[in-house]
Amino acid sequence: MNPLLPTVILMLVIFALTMLVALYSTFAERKVAAFLQDRLGPNRAGPGGILQPLADGIKMIMKEELIPVMSNRFLFVLGPGIAMICALMAGVVIPWGPDVQIGGQTYYLQLADPDFGILYVFAVVSIGVYGIMIGGWASNNKFSLMGALRASSQVISYELSMGLAIIALVMMTGSLSMRDIVMQQQGFNWNIWYQPLGFLIFLVTAFAETNRTPFDLPECETELIGGFHTEYSSMKLGFYLFAEYINMFISSAVMAALYFGGYNYPGMESVNAAVGPVWGALIGFAVYFLKIVLFIFFFMWVRWTVPRFRYDQLMKLGWKGLLPLSLLNIFLTAALLLWLRK
C-alpha cells in the first residue's frame, strides 16, 4: 500500500467535512437566528428545510456574475480565492482525533504536525485577511475600501491580543505543536482550568478575527452597504461568505483543541479499553466534533444577541482593554509558574 494513501484519504475526508460543516452552518445560522427571534426559519426545502443549503448554493451559482468595469480584474477574482484557500488551509494542523492503530500500524488523525502548529494557524488566518483587503481594494468602490480598511485594522489590533493569550498558554504547555498540546490535556485536565482569562481573551479576539458580530465592522450593512463584498456577486460572493463560515469552524476547532482538550474527555481510557482502538478513536472524534458544534452555536448565539460595536469602541476595546489584559495574563501565568516550581 502506498504510504501516502491514508494521508490523501484523510485530506479528502477533512476537506469534505469542512465544506459540509460550512454549508450547514449557513443553514444553522438561519435556523438559530429564527428560533432566537421566535420564528421557525427556513423549513420548506426538503424535510425540515434540510435541503436549504443546496437551494442557496444553486441560487448563488445561477446568479449573474458581475465584475465592475473600473475594477482591477485580476485582483478582483483573486480576492475571494485567497479568502477561501486560507480558510481551508488552517484545518491541516488540527488533530481531529486520537491515534488509530490498525494491524500494527499507527495512523494519525492529523494531516501534518509541525513544531510550530499554532503559529501556522495564526499565519494562515492572518493571510486570509488579504483576501478581504485585496477584494475590497480591487472593487474600486469607497464602501468596499472602507470595509477592507476596517478589516485590516481590526485584525492588526486583535491578533496582537490573541497572540499574547496564546503565549501565556504556550508558557504552560511548553510546546507549540497542536498534537502535544491536545495530548497534554488527558481526561479532564483541560487548559481552560489553568487559563480562564487567556481563554476569555482568545474567545473575544476569535470573534474579531472571524469578522463575526459584535465585531463584523468590515461588512457592516448599515454603514457600508455590504462592506468589502459590496461589488461581489454570484459564487465569488458565495466564496467570501463561505470562507467566513469555514473560519468560524476552524476557530471553533482551535478553541476546542487549545482550551477544551480537543478529543479528550473524562473516562477516555476505560472507554478505549472497552470498545477497542478504532471505535475509541471515532468516539474521540465525535466528542471533539460536539465541542466544535457547541462553539459554532455559541458564535451564532452571540451574533443574534449582541449589537455591533462602533468603530472607535472596537479600537478602544482592542488596544485599551484586551491588550493590557493579555499582558497581565502573561505576567500572572509567569509568576504562578515560578512560584509553583519553587
Added chain:
Amino acid sequence: MASPSMYLMTARAKVLDRPRLSWAEKLYLPAVIRGLTITIRHLFRKKATIQYPEQKRPVPVSYRGLHVLKRDENGAERCTACGLCALACPAEAITMEAAERRPGEEHLYREEKYAIKYEINMLRCIFCGFCEDACPKEAIFLEPTFAPAGFDRNDFIYGKDRLLEGFKREEIVPPLTT
C-alpha cells in the same frame, strides 16, 4: 435648567442626564451574559410563525378580503351596473359594462339593467370596502377570503366568473350585438 438650554437649537429639545459607564459596565461581559440568557430563553419559546398555506390566521367575520357579487333570495344577480362602486373606489380598481335584460332573463337579473362585464383588479384594490358602502343594491361585499398569490399580473383581474356568488358557466349570455 437655564444654562444648557441656552445652547439648544430648539425649545423642544430635551437634555438627557446620562451618567458615564461605570468600571463594571465597561467590562461589557455582565451585560453580554444577561443578553445571552434572554435570547436563549427565546430559543425554547413557542414560535409566532403561522405556516400560511397550511395554517391560516383566524379573521373576524367582518374581515375585508376578496369581493363577492351577491344574488337575491331568488338567485338573481343584484347588481344593476349603476357604477357607484367604481365611482367610490379610491384605487380605481373596478370597471364594468352595463347591458339590458332581455325578456325571459328575469330569473337571472333582478332589475332590467345588469353588469355584463364586471372586473376588479385585485392588484389595484386596497380592500377599503368603499364599494360595499356605495352599493345601493347590497350587491357587492368583501368577505373573509385572502387574495391568493400569483405569477401573472393578468390573473389578478377578477371577472364575474370569480366574483359572482355561486357562478355557473352556462349562465353567461352573449351580449346583444348591435
